[in-house]
Amino acid sequence: MATALAQLRRAVDQLKLSENDWNTLSTPRRILEVAVPLRRDDGRVEMYKGYRVQYSTTRGPSKGGVRFHQDINLEETVALAMLMTWKCALTNLPYGGAKGGVAVDAHTLSLTENERLTRRYTSEILPIIGPERDIPAPDVGTDERNMAWMMDTYSVNAGFAVPSVVTGKPIVLGGSLGRASATGDGVAISTREALKVRGINPQGATVAIQGFGKVGYWAAIALEAMGLKVVAVSDVNGGVTGFKSVEEVFEYSKKNGTIIGAPGTDRLTNEELLHLGVDVLIPAALADSITEATASGVKARIVVEGANAPTTPEGDAILNNKGILVVPDILANSGGVIVSYFEWVQDKQNYFWGAEEVRENLNKILMRAIVEVEDMAKSKKVTWREAAHMLGVSRVAEAHSLRGLYP
Ligand code: NAD
Numbered sequence: 374m375a376t377a378l379a380q381l382r383r384a385v386d387q388l389k390l391s392e393n394d395w396n397t398l399s400t401p402r403r404i405l406e407v408a409v410p411l412r413r414d415d416g417r418v419e420m421y422k423g424y425r426v427q428y429s430t431t432r433g434p435s436k437g438g439v440r441f442h443q444d445i446n447l448e449e450t451v452a453l454a455m456l457m458t459w460k461c462a463l464t465n466l467p468y469g470g471a472k473g474g475v476a477v478d479a480h481t482l483s484l485t486e487n488e489r490l491t492r493r494y495t496s497e498i499l500p501i502i503g504p505e506r507d508i509p510a511p512d513v514g515t516d517e518r519n520m521a522w523m524m525d526t527y528s529v530n531a532g533f534a535v536p537s538v539v540t541g542k543p544i545v546l547g548g549s550l551g552r553a554s555a556t557g558d559g560v561a562i563s564t565r566e567a568l569k570v571r572g573i574n575p576q577g578a579t580v581a582i583q584g585f586g587k588v589g590y591w592a593a594i595a596l597e598a599m600g601l602k603v604v605a606v607s608d609v610n611g612g613v614t615g616f617k618s619v620e621e622v623f624e625y626s627k628k629n630g631t632i633i634g635a636p637g638t639d640r641l642t643n644e645e646l647l648h649l650g651v652d653v654l655i656p657a658a659l660a661d662s663i664t665e666a667t668a669s670g671v672k673a674r675i676v677v678e679g680a681n682a683p684t685t686p687e688g689d690a691i692l693n694n695k696g697i698l699v700v701p702d703i704l705a706n707s708g709g710v711i712v713s714y715f716e717w718v719q720d721k722q723n724y725f726w727g728a729e730e731v732r733e734n735l736n737k738i739l740m741r742a743i744v745e746v747e748d749m750a751k752s753k754k755v756t757w758r759e760a761a762h763m764l765g766v767s768r769v770a771e772a773h774s775l776r777g778l779y780p
Pocket of ligand 1: 556586589607608610611643658660679707
């Protein structure tokens with residue numbers, strides 16, 4: 374939270390906003406903490422903490438992922454909901470920002486336990502979510518199955534099907550083509566543009582990716598399709614290098630639950646992966662992986678933040694001093710929320726787009742944000758992170774000011 378607040382303070386100062394603006398922008402609008410009881414398959418009943426934070430609803434309904442991870446807490450959830458607010462404003466989506474989750478290790482849940490936990494969590498936050506209020510989506514530890522259960526739980530209570538209450542759903546339930554790969558596709562588009570800025574030919578440019586989940590895997594696939602060479606990937610158990618194709622590693626990890634041991638690969642620690650001599654480093658796991666301790670060893674020329682908040686302020690300062698171009702999270706991983714927006718629009722209109730239309734519109738919206746960030750960074754002589762925050766924060770501040778203060 375300290376990092377998110379420091380980034381906001383800097384943007385407020387750089388934009389010369391008032392103390393009133395700071396007070397408004399630095400305060401989350403609605404916080405719900407819930408107890409989520411779970412009956413385990415063996416009959417034991419356990420209690421888990423759940424959260425839903427609606428950081429802002431000024432520019433539209435709030436929007437943000439649901440995380441199932443043992444380490445989540447209220448403070449981090451507020452910080453992530455704040456980041457979602459600037460991300461939606463930066464990409465000009467008509468949303469505020471939200472985040473939620475349950476402090477549980479999703480790996481310890483059977484399928485039936487996962488379903489019961491998801492449904493009970495949904496039921497506990499039901500009064501504050503809805504297509505016009507707050508629209509959850511998948512994040513770490515959740516996927517389209519969880520979204521199907523959330524959609525069903527909400528719909529059963531409403532008495533009719535409400536697909537637009539969540540995004541990231543299976544296609545047959547009103548999901549959008551291109552949503553599964555959207556965040557990774559956006560990471561790849563951001564990488565392509567950053568390579569242009571640095572004058573590096575994408576053909577054969579090398580990439581290392583930390584995190585091989587929904588973001589890391591799809592980013593790797595999209596980057597390979599653009600002609601880059603993914604030389605290393607990692608998951609929570611460590612990294613591997615030496616593979617022929619990302620798909621091979623993926624097939625192995627589907628069967629074995631980890632990438633470690635994939636045929637023909639050599640092992641790396643997560644730290645070794647961060648320090649590889651590659652053109653592009655993509656942290657796509659959890660927060661705080663590029664820190665004061667790890668940043669000085671980074672040799673990549675470009676860092677593209679697939680994860681949310683993967684770089685601490687100290688780590689960021691070191692990367693900047695080394696002249697590394699950092700494409701910040703709220704820009705680099707915004708492909709997910711952009712296509713979530715398309716999914717919501719399609720659900721509300723009951724009219725579904727083809728894959729090409731999704732791809733073209735994602736590229737259009739993300740490219741507009743990238744160009745705006747690049748221009749702002751140049752004209753104000755600030756980093757891409759500062760420029761992205763200035764753009765996002767200024768739009769929310771302007772919306773606040775135009776709506777006025779009630780009463
Ligand atoms: P996921 O659960 O699908 O995958 C997370 C991956 O990170 C897994 O491969 C896991 O093994 C790995 N991991 C966990 N701890 C690690 C560690 N210490 N070192 C290396 N790898 C580790 O989650 P995801 O949806 O891919 O999300 C990853 C990040 O991207 C998160 O910060 C999330 O908030 C952010 N994000 C996700 C989306 C989305 O659409 N899913 C959108 C925007 C941002």
